[in-house]
Each structure stands twice: as structure tokens, then as C-alpha cells.
Amino acid sequence: MSVLSHFDDTKTAFSYKSNYELKRAYLLFKLLSYPSLTFIGKYFLNLLIKIRFPIDKVIKQTIFEQFCGGENEKECFKVINKLKENNIRCILNYSIEGSNTESNYEHTLNKTLDLIDLSKKDSLSSFIVFKPSAVGRFDLYLKKANNDSLNENEKDEWQRVEQRYDKICNSAAKSGISILIDAEESWIQKSIDELIEKLMIKYNNSSCIVYNTIQAYKVDRFEYLSDLHKRLSKSNIKIGIKLVRGAYMEKxxxxxxxxxxxxxxxxxxxxxxENFNKCMSFIFSNINDFNLFIGSHNERSNLLATEIMNKHRIKNNDKRVWFSQLYGMSDHISFNLAINKYNVSKYLPYGPIKEVVPYLIRRLDENTSVSGQTSRELKLIRKEIKRRKLETNN
Ligand SMILES: Cc1cc2nc3c(=O)[nH]c(=O)nc-3n(C[C@H](O)[C@H](O)[C@H](O)COP(=O)(O)OP(=O)(O)OC[C@H]3O[C@@H](n4cnc5c(N)ncnc54)[C@H](O)[C@@H]3O)c2cc1C
Known part of the structure; x- marks a missing residue:
């Protein structure tokens, strides 16, 4: 078993990027390193979209291509195939943010079912992801989380939400695909935890189909995790966990x-x-009861995961453990893990340009607010550009 000690191999990390793509990424991250420029950029982006100014082409050739796979599934295959050659699987993520209507929830359900079929047919990745708020009304989750009584209409509405989750998990189970259910705001999570636990009991008997998300920035999550383990491991239910830090801190x-x-x-x-590491260590110590999907751009956490796996003699490519980063970010982590035979996937968002703008704006925010992230990306891209120059000169 090879043991990773760093992620600095930029030749591996950027092997799939042409010189042009690398320079474009450099320029983009350079701009993102100036928060005031990003702020102005975001303002104009929103404004130009609002007045329907034709800027699709500009967006497409800049931030869109850095962070998204394409405008539809077909377009994504260029990226999917390139990453597959590097032992990295893509998790297609239809990133449009629809309004809160029943027809939109049904649309998400159908899209997710289509993606399960596509993933199975083209062996994309063994995972599909969806957001609770894309298949059910936020305020309904809240009422359930608060144990508020539901009126007759709301009871029917909740039944439809449960049916959507069940249809997705059922189709996934038949296709051998696993379902990652995102975590969102803490105040609706209790109803989602309860719903997912029922689905784990129903579907996670022989293999791990359903994954809940643990946001380690929540103080109570270790306790929740060990409780869940106590409850489900007794009945030999596989517990699927996507472990992240959490994206809604300010809110x-x-x-x-x-x-x-x-x-x-x-x-x-x-x-x-500390909470992230504690949850991760706990899961690895009980790996026979868990499947773990680590979603993080933190170098230390990813290295720590490989160290703990080594300590517990868990093979690099053990199918119970997956690493994942977002497309366009932290390639040095993804590619260096993949070349060392760890299971790696990238979340690959896609959708019509104007519809994915909110997703792109969140990426811009994240890259300007996560301290060190942008400067780290810049440093690595600069290092690779230099390395390629030296290579051509020699
Ligand atoms: C594949 C994948 C799937 C994801 N799915 C989800 C999801 O379902 N739900 C979700 O909420 N997020 C999700 N995220 C986002 C994730 O939660 C983080 O926001 C993001 O990855 C940054 O954390 P990090 O571990 O990568 O890096 P780091 O840069 O090490 O950590 C940044 C994170 O640390 C925490 N943090 C920062 N400052 C403080 C502070 N002062 N006090 C306390 N905590 C602080 C915050 O959570 C912040 O996002 C996902 C990320 C990936 C890569």
C-alpha cells in the first residue's frame, strides 16, 4: 500500500488541463484573490443577467468552464471521459435552483431518476446526489422538524415528499447506485435525519445505498453519529455517511x-x-458498519484520512471509502489521491448557463472567503505553468 505524504505533485494534478486551460484558471483565481474585484464582478454578473444582456458566451468561456461540466448531460462527457482516464469518477449534479413548487419537485425527481439510469448505463460514478429542498418544501421540513401538527393537505404533501425519496432510493437500489442526500440548514435537518434513517433501514441491508450528510461544523454531530451507530449497527444496517464541514455557517x-x-x-x-477528525476516526474505527464519503478540500483532512486508513489496514481502493471534491477546485488533492488508487469523484455541476449562475456565484464567494483556498490554487497553478515551461525549454 502506498502512503501519501503531500499533494504537491502538480504534473499529476493538472495533467488533464491544456496550457490554455491552465492559464485561464490562473487568471480566474488571480481575479478571485481580490475580494473587491469579485464583489464588483458578482454585482455586474447579476445585473447583466437581470437585464438579459447576452453574456452567455463570456460566462461559458470563463467561470462556467472552470466550475461546470456543460449545459446538458451530453456536453459533460468531454470532462467525464477526461477524468475517467485519470481514475476519477464524476457525480453529475443538475445545478439549477428551481422555485418551490410541486411541479419543480417532480421535475427534480424525474431528473434524478434519469441520472440514475445514465450513471448505470455509462458507468459514470456509483453515486447520485440531491438536495432535500429540491424535492420538498422547506417550511414543511421545518414543521416536521419542530413536531408541529400538519393539516390534511400538509399530511398529503409530506407523503409525496416521502414517496419521492423512496422512488429515488428504490431505483438506485435496483441499479446498484448509491444516493448522497445533501445537508442544508440545521433547523430542518431533524426531519431529514428521521426520513433518511428509515430509508437506510429499508435499503442498506446488503449494500450501502443511502447516505446521510454529517456537517462537522455542528456541535452535536458526533453525538448524533455515535447514536445512529448504536441504533443501526445492532441490526446490521450499513450506515452511509457523507462527511463535510458545512456550508451555511454565516446564515x-x-x-x-x-x-x-x-x-x-x-x-x-x-x-x-476537531469535530471533523473525531467523526472521521470514529467511522474508520467502525468501518465494518459504515460506508464513508469524504467531501473536503482540506489537505490535512484528506491526508489524515489516508493515514488512518493505512493504520487500520484499509486498502486504498476499499469500496467503502470515497474521496470527493468539487469540479474546478483542489485538483491537486483529487488527482494525487486517484493516482495512488484511492476512490475519487468530482461533483460535476451542469445546466443551462443562466440557471447555474447562482451556483457559480456561490463558488466565487467560497473562493474569496475560504482563507488560503485561492492562494493555494494560484500557487499550484503557477508552479505547474513554470514546470511546463522548463520542460519545453529542456
Ligand atoms: C463533495 C462535496 C460535497 C459537499 N456537500 C455538502 C453538503 O451536503 N452540505 C454542506 O453544508 N456542505 C457541503 N459541502 C461543502 C462543505 O461543507 C464545505 O463548505 C467546503 O467543502 C469547505 O470545507 P473544507 O473541508 O473543504 O475546507 P476548509 O477550508 O478546511 O474548511 C472551511 C469550512 O470550515 C468551517 N469553518 C470555517 N471557519 C469557521 C469558524 N470560524 N468556526 C467554525 N467553523 C468554521 C466551515 O464549515 C467552512 O465551510 C460539500 C463539499 C464537497 C467538496
Whole structure:
């Protein structure tokens, strides 16, 4: 078993990028390193979309191609095939943010079922992902989470939500695909946890079909995880966990303050990191009961995962363990893990350009707000550009 000690091999990390694509990524991350420029860029992007200014081509050739696979499934295959050659699988993620209507929830359901078929047919990846708020009304999850009583219409509505989850998991189980269910705001999570636990009991007997998401920035998650383990491991149910840090920190803190309750989020980044590591170690120590999908761009966490796997003698390509990053970010982690035979996937968002703009804006925000992320990407791209220049000169 080879043991990874760093992710600095930029030749491997950027092998799938042409010189042009590499320079474009450099320019993009350089711009993102100036928060004021990003702020102005976002403002104009929103404005130009609003007034229907024809900027699709510009968006497509810049941020869209950096962070998205294409405008439809067919277009994504160029990226999918390139990554597959490098032992990296793509998880197609239809990234449009629809309005809260029953017809949109049904549309997401059908799209997800289509993606299960596509993934099975073209052996894309063994995972499909969806967001709870894309298949059910946020306020309904909230009512369920708060144990509020539902009126007759709401009871029917909740039944339809449960049926959508079940149809997805059922189709996935028949196709041998696993379902990652995203975590969103903490105040609706209780209803989602309960729903997913029922689905795990129904579908995770012989293999791990259903995965819940643990957001390590939530103080209570280790306790939840060990409780879940106590409950399900007794009956030999495989527990599928996607482990992330959590993406809604600011929103969580603002709500807690405005509603005057204690924020559920760890007080510091160090505490979130400790919680992440504690959850990860716990899962690896009980790996016979778990399947783990690690979604992180943190070098230390990814290295730590490989160290713990080595310690527990878990093979690099053990099918119970997957690593994942978002397309367009942290290639150095994905590609260096993949070349060392770990199971790696990239979330590959796609959709019509104007529809994925909110997703792109979140990526811009993340890359300007996550300290060190942009400068790290820049440093690595710069290193690779230099390396290629030297190689051609020699
Ligand atoms: C494949 C994949 C799937 C994902 N799925 C989900 C999902 O379903 N739900 C979801 O919420 N997010 C999801 N994310 C996003 C994820 O939660 C993080 O926001 C993002 O990956 C950054 O965390 P990191 O571990 O990559 O990196 P790092 O840069 O090490 O961590 C940044 C994170 O640390 C935490 N943090 C930062 N500052 C503080 C602070 N002062 N106090 C406490 N905590 C702090 C926050 O969670 C922040 O996002 C996903 C990410 C990936 C790669």
C-alpha cells in the first residue's frame, strides 16, 4: 500500500488541463484573490443577467468552464471521459435552483431518476446526489422538524415528499447506485435525519445505498453519529455517511442571533476541524458498519484520512471509502489521491448557463472567503505553468 505524504505533485494534478486551460484558471483565481474585484464582478454578473444582456458566451468561456461540466448531460462527457482516464469518477449534479413548487419537485425527481439510469448505463460514478429542498418544501421540513401538527393537505404533501425519496432510493437500489442526500440548514435537518434513517433501514441491508450528510461544523454531530451507530449497527444496517464541514455557517450564526438561541455551529474553525477528525476516526474505527464519503478540500483532512486508513489496514481502493471534491477546485488533492488508487469523484455541476449562475456565484464567494483556498490554487497553478515551461525549454 502506498502512503501519501503531500499533494504537491502538480504534473499529476493538472495533467488533464491544456496550457490554455491552465492559464485561464490562473487568471480566474488571480481575479478571485481580490475580494473587491469579485464583489464588483458578482454585482455586474447579476445585473447583466437581470437585464438579459447576452453574456452567455463570456460566462461559458470563463467561470462556467472552470466550475461546470456543460449545459446538458451530453456536453459533460468531454470532462467525464477526461477524468475517467485519470481514475476519477464524476457525480453529475443538475445545478439549477428551481422555485418551490410541486411541479419543480417532480421535475427534480424525474431528473434524478434519469441520472440514475445514465450513471448505470455509462458507468459514470456509483453515486447520485440531491438536495432535500429540491424535492420538498422547506417550511414543511421545518414543521416536521419542530413536531408541529400538519393539516390534511400538509399530511398529503409530506407523503409525496416521502414517496419521492423512496422512488429515488428504490431505483438506485435496483441499479446498484448509491444516493448522497445533501445537508442544508440545521433547523430542518431533524426531519431529514428521521426520513433518511428509515430509508437506510429499508435499503442498506446488503449494500450501502443511502447516505446521510454529517456537517462537522455542528456541535452535536458526533453525538448524533455515535447514536445512529448504536441504533443501526445492532441490526446490521450499513450506515452511509457523507462527511463535510458545512456550508451555511454565516446564515446559521445570523439566524441564531436574530432568534436569540445558541448557535449550533462550533465556535471556532479549530473546533470544527476537531469535530471533523473525531467523526472521521470514529467511522474508520467502525468501518465494518459504515460506508464513508469524504467531501473536503482540506489537505490535512484528506491526508489524515489516508493515514488512518493505512493504520487500520484499509486498502486504498476499499469500496467503502470515497474521496470527493468539487469540479474546478483542489485538483491537486483529487488527482494525487486517484493516482495512488484511492476512490475519487468530482461533483460535476451542469445546466443551462443562466440557471447555474447562482451556483457559480456561490463558488466565487467560497473562493474569496475560504482563507488560503485561492492562494493555494494560484500557487499550484503557477508552479505547474513554470514546470511546463522548463520542460519545453529542456
Ligand atoms: C463533495 C462535496 C460535497 C459537499 N456537500 C455538502 C453538503 O451536503 N452540505 C454542506 O453544508 N456542505 C457541503 N459541502 C461543502 C462543505 O461543507 C464545505 O463548505 C467546503 O467543502 C469547505 O470545507 P473544507 O473541508 O473543504 O475546507 P476548509 O477550508 O478546511 O474548511 C472551511 C469550512 O470550515 C468551517 N469553518 C470555517 N471557519 C469557521 C469558524 N470560524 N468556526 C467554525 N467553523 C468554521 C466551515 O464549515 C467552512 O465551510 C460539500 C463539499 C464537497 C467538496
Amino acid at each position: 446559521e450564526r445570523i439566524r441564531a442571533k436574530s432568534k436569540n438561541y445558541k448557535s449550533p455551529i462550533c465556535e471556532t474553525k479549530v473546533k470544527t476541524d
